[in-house]
Amino acid sequence: MFRILKISVPMLLWGLNCAFSAYSQNTEATVDSLAQTAESKHAFYVSLGTGSNMLYMGSTLNEQSSYLSAQGIYSYNKELMVAASVYHLPGVNPSIAFYDMSVGYSKIINKTFDGSLYLSGYFTADELQATYFSNFWYLTLSGGIDWNILYSQLVYSKILDNEGYYLQLINSHYFATNDFLKGNAFIDFNPAANLVMGNQYSVETASSNTGSGTGNGETEPVYSSSFGLLDIEISIATGFNIKNFTFEVEPLYYIPLYDNPDYSSSPEMALFINAYWKIGR
Numbered sequence: 001m002f003r004i005l006k007i008s009v010p011m012l013l014w015g016l017n018c019a020f021s022a023y024s025q026n027t028e029a030t031v032d033s034l035a036q037t038a039e040s041k042h043a044f045y046v047s048l049g050t051g052s053n054m055l056y057m058g059s060t061l062n063e064q065s066s067y068l069s070a071q072g073i074y075s076y077n078k079e080l081m082v083a084a085s086v087y088h089l090p091g092v093n094p095s096i097a098f099y100d101m102s103v104g105y106s107k108i109i110n111k112t113f114d115g116s117l118y119l120s121g122y123f124t125a126d127e128l129q130a131t132y133f134s135n136f137w138y139l140t141l142s143g144g145i146d147w148n149i150l151y152s153q154l155v156y157s158k159i160l161d162n163e164g165y166y167l168q169l170i171n172s173h174y175f176a177t178n179d180f181l182k183g184n185a186f187i188d189f190n191p192a193a194n195l196v197m198g199n200q201y202s203v204e205t206a207s208s209n210t211g212s213g214t215g216n217g218e219t220e221p222v223y224s225s226s227f228g229l230l231d232i233e234i235s236i237a238t239g240f241n242i243k244n245f246t247f248e249v250e251p252l253y254y255i256p257l258y259d260n261p262d263y264s265s266s267p268e269m270a271l272f273i274n275a276y277w278k279i280g281r
């Protein structure tokens with residue numbers, strides 16, 4: 001039996017992301033780790049998932065529609081991880097709308113502190129970039145503190161070739177039941193609250209005269225940005241674990257804190273479902 005390392009979605013929470021949080025809040029009785037087994041320093045995992053929305057730093061990447069995903073993860077010595085994912089949007093062509101690749105390093109410094117650094121690339125099919133988003137690279141640096149009763153993580157994220165950046169303050173508490181089914185299964189929980197900060201964009205209209213005198217002018221959009229609170233995300237991931245398999249359900253309540261001109265500013269529920277298999281021993 002393996003026990004999944006509870007990892008924060010840098011996300012975003014972006015359900016499609018593979019995050020590399022060291023996550024020091026664990027005990028021998030509750031967490032082994034997604035990244036290591038007692039038999040080998042090498043581990044490989046595959047996962048299938050679905051979600052009701054791709055939430056990403058205060059916005060949605062897929063026009064608030066559902067998605068299907070598949071992912072492969074390789075880890076070495078509980079510290080180095082490499083992952084690749086593909087995503088399908090029902091009713092949208094081509095069949096693979098998005099894909100991403102990530103590499104990261106995480107380190108548990110001691111029982112209190114941990115840190116991680118990772119680089120991810122997100123890519124969209126050429127014919128869909130005008131509708132969804134263009135390709136970009138994403139750098140994330142995080143530090144965590146285990147207060148025993150609470151695990152706090154500060155996450156700095158930046159889209160490369162972009163002036164803006166994001167900060168997340170994530171507080172969570174992982175806990176699990178005792179083993180059952182002859183020691184082969186357990187259920188774990190990871191309630192979390194995520195405060196997301198970043199650039200707030202606004203659009204105003206301004207008139208510009210195209211000729212002399214007081215003739216009719218044309219209105220043009222004027223874009224501005226300032227750093228502030230984007231949203232609050234409250235979630236509880238619940239996983240059923242048996243031997244090399246984990247089935248996880250995570251409802252998330254998303255509360256926007258400013259009026260995004262491009263997306264809905266109403267609170268909403270999102271649901272993420274994922275299944276993980278560990279390959280080999």
